[in-house]
Amino acid sequence: MLYVRLVHLFGMSLWIGGAVATFVVARVIAGWSIEERMRALPLLAKLHALVIAPGAIATVVSGVLITMSMVNRGMSEAMARPGIVVMQAAGILAAILVVFVGVPTANRLAVRATMTRGGEPHPVVSALRRRQAIVSSIAGVLALIALFFAVVVR
Numbered sequence: 001m002l003y004v005r006l007v008h009l010f011g012m013s014l015w016i017g018g019a020v021a022t023f024v025v026a027r028v029i030a031g032w033s034i035e036e037r038m039r040a041l042p043l044l045a046k047l048h049a050l051v052i053a054p055g056a057i058a059t060v061v062s063g064v065l066i067t068m069s070m071v072n073r074g075m076s077e078a079m080a081r082p083g084i085v086v087m088q089a090a091g092i093l094a095a096i097l098v099v100f101v102g103v104p105t106a107n108r109l110a111v112r113a114t115m116t117r118g119g120e121p122h123p124v125v126s127a128l129r130r131r132q133a134i135v136s137s138i139a140g141v142l143a144l145i146a147l148f149f150a151v152v153v154r
């Protein structure tokens, strides 16, 4: 289980680190021209697909494996601690948001990152960016709640 715990912590690092990197890139490109911002959208999609989502999946899969192993070893009571229950619930919910909304939205944004003949971004871009900002913020806060409860509350 030592290596599964390692995967749990590594996945969490990828996930939260990737989310912070994406947030910083999004803040930086907010000051760029619209054409330059459109060119950066595929980069944000890659960060979602190659760093954030694999981190979220690794965290949840390893978390479920650690839970099953501890229950099988008769440690069910330890799994009922509030810190652990909140970590599991917040982590699973955040991962669902990342994988089923965050990644597809980032991919759609990358595909739609083109300008119309009138020099405007594709009409769906602003709605997709709003959705991405809301979902990423909720998932990020849930991941930080999971970390806080895992370490501080336990």
Ligand code: HEM
Residues within 6 Å of the ligand: 005, 008, 012, 059, 060, 062, 063, 064, 066, 067, 070, 078, 084, 087, 088, 089, 090, 091, 092, 094, 142, 143, 144, 146, 147, 150, 151
């Ligand atoms: C963003 C989501 C998550 C974060 C940040 C997180 C973080 C952590 C941290 C820091 C630890 C302590 C590791 C150690 O001391 O070895 C831990 C342990 C653990 N995590 Fe998570 N986790 C998350 C999601 C999950 C999920 C979704 C599950 C299960 C479905 C889970 C199950 C566990 C279990 C069973 C332990 C061991 C608890 C113990 O030893 O008493 N985690 N997690």
